[in-house]
Amino acid sequence: MTKIPFxxxxxxxRLIGRENIASSKGAIIELVKNGYDADSxxxxxxxxxxxxxLYIIDSGDGMTQAVIEKHWMTIGTDNKTNDIFTATGRVRAGAKGIGRFALDKLGDCCEMTTKPKNKELSSIWCVDWRNFEGNFKTIDAVTADLSTIQELNLKEYILNEICDAKAQDVVKQYDFNSGTVLKISNLRDNWDDYFVSQVFDDLEVLAPPKEQGNFKLFLYSNDKPNQYGEILGSICDDYDYKLVARADKNQNVNIEIFRNEYDxxxxxxxxxxxxxAQxxxxxxxDFNKGSWRTNKTFSELLxxxxxxxxxNVFEKIGEFEFTFYFMKRTYSNPxxxxxxxxxxxxxxxxxWLNKFGGIKVFRDDFRVRPYGEAKDSAFDWLGLGGRKAKSPATPSKPSGGWRVGPDNIAGGINITRLGNLEFEDKSSREGLQENKTFQIFKLIILQILSTLEVDRAILAKEMKLFYDDLYFDDFVKKDADKLAEKILENAREKQSNKGAEQENEETKEKIILSKRIEEKDEEIGALENEQKILRGMATSGIVTASFSHELGNLSGVLASRTDELIELLEEKSPQNLYQNTPDFLNPYILIEDMRKQDAKLQNWLKFSLASARKDKRRRKSIILSNYFQNFKSTWSNVLSNRMIDFSYTVDNNKLDIRAMEIDLDSVFNNLLVNSIDSFLRQKQNNKREIMLKVNTTDKEITIDYFDNGEGLSxxxxxxxxxxxxxYTTKRNEHTGEEIGTGLGMWLVDTIIKEYNGNVKLLYPKNKGFGIRIAFIKKYQRK
Incomplete structure (x- = not known):
């Protein structure tokens, strides 16, 4: 066997540099990182x-001829992966060994002059990227030029190359005993002032503001010598709300909320x-302190x-810090x-928001592009815009639901190469790989953010209620005074004090009625929101009812088709012919599998068609013992297939309740479905039991429902x-996204309250789930 090389x-x-690195701005940032990694x-x-x-200059460690040959000229070198820390303790920003190909993205030619620390011999490396073009050319046939120079004065060399006085002043501030100068020529892009300013803006958020003293950035342009200079980040101190979250390796998150919105x-x-406020x-x-703290775990957040x-995705996420700012763009006097x-x-x-807005990601104090970058598709990488569109509530809405929008926020997330191993760069250097860990990480960030949203929404709601209580009577009083004056004028004209008193009494009634109307308006608003949810659910029921006849016929076909198939098959090919045939080729076994699937479909049709019956939507007297007997029969196949034991007791066989049967179905179907889901999540093969107890007193009927499943999370x-x-805790095991409707237990609570009843959670001793449903006796048959 011959071994042949690739x-x-x-x-x-060319693919790595010119086509793989997404933009010229990104290429410049990659080359700036090289200076950072060289301890410049x-x-x-x-x-x-x-x-x-274009010149990119640093006063870092420089490179020897051996380093150039061994590392700089090796594609995908792993020296920065193995040697993570620099001599001064910085964590190296580069790791893939392809950042130098950003040179090709910027121009046709490059000349690198580098002087290593404590060495007399400097090097000049030159390459023409056009040499990589051409048919049937392999990479080992392309070369770069490398020459050496003795006792190079690097500072003088730079001052001769750069003619900008301000840039020269910066160079004079540093010794440049070592360092590297990259000179890129025959530029591929037209670097007029518009594009230079974009690079300047990007570099302003290259590192968090706290790191500005550690690594300074300067940008100058020959076209606009007085327009640019040192690149400084901006610390945000004019915010309404600030959130600081720190996650440790044990998945604990300490969250601190700063309120700066209120006078x-x-x-x-x-x-x-x-x-x-108690x-x-x-x-x-708490207000005077300026901030408050809370502690969560990843499990509680998600x-x-x-x-x-x-x-075990939670364990893979690792430690991180999250700083978030919320800022209104404007406000009204009211x-x-x-x-x-x-x-x-x-x-x-x-x-400020237009320039520094968006949530950035920093790894080891160096920005990971393009997250939070203005005018980029990744500006809203957390999906805050879509999230707000789904819940466009105002902060003061009584039922809550306010969400921050992407245009009113700024902040940064700090991660590290050592502490967050799952967060790896894309080869394009445009963001992190979208793996499962990163998806769950984003959901955790959103849940941390919701802590701020809930706090602001509660305060806004309470402030509005307080304002209404404080000033509503004054508004009404003013109107009442005007009406009273008018009434008195009429009274004097009529010279009838009795008539005036009667009209004054009518005015009071009007005030009382106006208050009641406002309260009703709020109740109507809440009911309208509830109606929207119920309307969507009703649509499914209407579709089912519309096709009830066809679905009923389909149910009948499902009951008999497998038997008919077997009869036809036995005439041509009896079962004994397949005794030694593998199961996956045995038609009789395949038909049995089909029979099981048909049975499941029949059960679904049975539930759907039963719910659509008109008689279930009329209020009538329902004997509970009969109802639960029919309920158990309806679910018998599903329960037996899943080896669930369902039992119920009613202390009075004549006990009845006046209700709509569809309401009882909604309550107990939802409870039963939740129990089945809970059993399916169990990892132990314990006995599965559901128990229902109906009791009565002089005042109420109580129904206690228990299962021995997993219980509440x-x-x-x-x-x-x-x-x-x-609200739901059912999540996709791969993405962490919510897959439950969040309507089941809400329906249970809503329906029971419509009957003036109440629900109460019970906590069984042997784990599991329990709930008590209480109906007052007025709904019993008279």
């Missing part, structure tokens, strides 16, 4: 449009006497995912009065949340 086309270099205190970028060249001195003391973090002391995650906002300069905020810190519309 041959690499010279075109590969600065990187200087100089555009000389007249000469059609505390203008908030009346009575506001902090309201019931909600609890942390809404007390006056409730339900840990139970379905077989890859809102200023109603929500006690601090005043701010709207134009300044708008300009331990990640749910507030169990009452399960009754909120759209």
């Amino acid at each position: 041959r690499v086309s010279a075109r590969t270099a 205190p600065l990187s200087l970028i100089y555009f000389h449009q007249e000469r059609d060249c 505390i001195e203008t908030i009346p003391p009575e506001f902090f006497q309201r019931e909600f 609890k942390s973090p809404y007390r006056l002391d 409730a339900g995912f840990k139970e379905v995650d077989e890859d 809102d200023l009065e109603k929500f006690y906002y601090n005043k701010f300069n709207a134009n300044d905020r708008k300009d 331990q990640d749910i810190t507030d169990p009452s949340k399960i009754f909120n519309a759209l």
Whole structure:
């Protein structure tokens, strides 16, 4: 056997550089990273449009001839992967060994002059990337020129190359005993001022503001010598809300919320006497502190995912820090009065957000592009815009649901190469690989963000209610005074005090009615939202009812078709002919599999058609013992297939309730489906039991429902949340996204409340789930 080597086309270099690196701006940033990795205190970028060249200069360690030959000339070298830390302790920003091909993205030719630290011999490396073009040319046939020079004065060399006085002043501030100068010529792009300014803006967010003193960036342009200079990031101190979250290796997240939106001195003391303001973090002391803290775990933030995650994704995420700023772009005077906002300069905020907005990602204090980059598709990489579109509520909406939008936020997420091993670069250097760990990480970030959203929404709602309570009576009083004056004038004219008193009494009634109308408007708004959800659910029922006849016929066909197939098959090919045939080729076994699938489909049709019956939608007296007997019979096949034991007891066989049967079906079908899902999640083969107990007292009928499944997720810190519309812990095991409707337990709660009943969660001793449903006796038969 002959072993033959691979041959690499010279075109590969072009693919890596010119076509694989997404943009020229990205290529410049890649080359700036080389200076950072060389422990340089600065990187200087100089555009000389007249000469059609670009300089990228650093005063780092430089390279020896051996390093150039062994590492610089090796495609995909792994020296930065194995040697992660620099001499000063920096974590190297590069790792793939292909960043130098960014030179090809920028221009046809490159000349690199490099002086190594503590060495007398410097090197000049030259390459013409056009040599890599041509048919049938392999990469080993293309060469670069390497020459050496003794005792090079690197600083003088740079000063001679650069003619900009301000750039020269920067060079003079550093010793340049070692360093590297990249001179790229025959530029591929037209670097007029518009594009140079874009590079300047990008570099402003290359590193977090706190790191500016460690590594300085300078940019100058020959066309605009007075327009550019040192690139400084901007620390945000004019925010409404700030969130700082720190996740440790044990999956604990410490979250601190800073409130800067409210002018505390203008908030009346009575506001902090309201019931909600007696609890942390809404007390006056909490406001005076300026911030409050809470602790969460990954499991609590992404409730339900840990139970379905077989890859231990939470453990792969690692430590990170997240800093987030929320800033309104403007406000109205009524809102200023109603929500006690601090005043701010709207134009300044708008300009700052346009330049520094978006959530950036930093790895080892170096930005990972293009996350949060303005005018880029990855600006809203967390999907905040789509999230807000699904829930466009105002902050003060009584039912909550306010979401931040992508245009009002800024911030950064800090990760590390050593602490977040799963977050690997794409080969294009445009973002991180979209693996499962990164997808779950994004969901965790969104859940952390929701802590701020809930806090602001609660305060906005309470402030609006307080404002309405505080001033509504004044508004009404003014109107009432005007009416009273008019009534008195009429009274004097009529000289009838009795008539005036009668009209004044009518005015009071009008005021009372106007208050009641406002309350009803709020109730109607809540009911309209509820109606939207129910309308969508009703559509499914209408479709089923419309095709009930056809579906009924289909159910009949399913019951008999497998038997007919077997009869036809036995006439031509009896079963004994397939005794030694593998199962997957045995038609009788395949038909039995089909029979099982038909049975499942029959059960589904049975439930659907039963729910669509008109008699179930009429209120009538229902004897509970008969109802639960029929309920058990309907579900018998499903329960037996899943080896679930369902039992019920009714302490009075004549006990009845006046209700619509479809309502009872909605309640107990949802409870049963949740129990089945819980059993399927169990990892132990325990006996599966569902128990239902119906009891009666003089005042109420109680129905206790228990199962011995997994119970509520331990990640749910507030169990009452399960009754909120759209709240679910059912998640996709691969993406972590919600797959449950979040409507089942909400329906249970809503239906029982319509009957003036109530629900209460029970907690069985031997794990599992329990709930008590109570109906008052007025719904029993009279």
